[in-house]
Amino acid sequence: xxxxARQIHIRAPIHQPAAVRRGYLRPGxxxxxxxxxxxxxxxxxxxxxxxxxxxxxxxxxxxxxVVTAEPSPGPGHAAAPVTAIMDQVNKAFKxxxxxxxxxxxxxxxxxxxxxxxxxxxxxxKRFQLPLYHGKPYPPVLFDSPGIVTLGCNIHDEMLAYxxxxxxPFFGRTASNGTWSxxxxxxxxxxxxxxxxxxxxxxxxxxxxxxxxxAGGALQLHLKKLLKPAPLEGRPHSWDGY
Numbered sequence: 001x002x003x004x005a006r007q008i009h010i011r012a013p014i015h016q017p018a019a020v021r022r023g024y025l026r027p028g029x030x031x032x033x034x035x036x037x038x039x040x041x042x043x044x045x046x047x048x049x050x051x052x053x054x055x056x057x058x059x060x061x062x063x064x065x066v067v068t069a070e071p072s073p074g075p076g077h078a079a080a081p082v083t084a085i086m087d088q089v090n091k092a093f094k095x096x097x098x099x100x101x102x103x104x105x106x107x108x109x110x111x112x113x114x115x116x117x118x119x120x121x122x123x124x125k126r127f128q129l130p131l132y133h134g135k136p137y138p139p140v141l142f143d144s145p146g147i148v149t150l151g152c153n154i155h156d157e158m159l160a161y162x163x164x165x166x167x168p169f170f171g172r173t174a175s176n177g178t179w180s181x182x183x184x185x186x187x188x189x190x191x192x193x194x195x196x197x198x199x200x201x202x203x204x205x206x207x208x209x210x211x212x213x214a215g216g217a218l219q220l221h222l223k224k225l226l227k228p229a230p231l232e233g234r235p236h237s238w239d240g241y
Contacts, residue, residue, distance in 0.1 A: 049215030051180040052190055054173050056222050061177025064237055065194045068167035072189040078102050078166040088112045093160030097237050102166045105139035117153040124148050159231055183210050190218055196226035
């Protein structure tokens with residue numbers, strides 16, 4: 001299971017990954033094209049709906065879960081890299097979770113009234129932006145797939161994630177716990193991730209077959225309820241379930 005000239009908020013087609021729809025992207029025809037789930041290597045193939053639902057053990061839908069879909073057997077072709085922004089406002093990252101293809105770049109401007117010092121010790125990307133305000137640093141390249149956890153050395157209440165994937169199709173579940181995309185006919189390996197998922201569910205995955213015109217659907221059930229929120233009293237994009 002990566003991220004701006006004049007910044008615009010993309011009004012994406014309904015089948016575009018939800019995480020991309022929530023981000024801010026540089027305008028440009030090429031970028032808009034590669035963000036669509038039908039990436040260039042398979043754009044000419046017949047596509048059908050691929051749908052994944054994620055449920056908690058009590059049957060309630062899990063919103064905000066990251067879903068990736070890769071051809072099986074692989075390897076597949078990663079989506080083209082993008083450029084995204086993760087801002088800092090009111091001592092919080094905004095947005096607090098970005099899902100991007102491998103080799104994407106993310107800018108970390110500080111629009112807050114105080115300075116911040118952003119860092120990551122995650123194996124997928126280790127970096128640090130010393131104390132700053134405004135936009136003093138160039139975008140950070142995320143060239144390895146994985147989960148990158150971000151914090152601020154000055155404000156412990158700040159927490160965010162950059163999820164970097166080499167899968168051709170990816171997104172986040174909606175309020176009904178479902179994510180869907182149009183994908184070429186074939187067999188797909190499905191993986192999920194969530195910031196509060198427990199160890200028993202970290203390897204939860206499935207396999208599904210997509211055939212035109214009906215497509216394919218997969219339902220995954222967590223074995224355990226989610227861990228408590230890592231930060232109390234603050235809203236998170238992954239807590240809307």
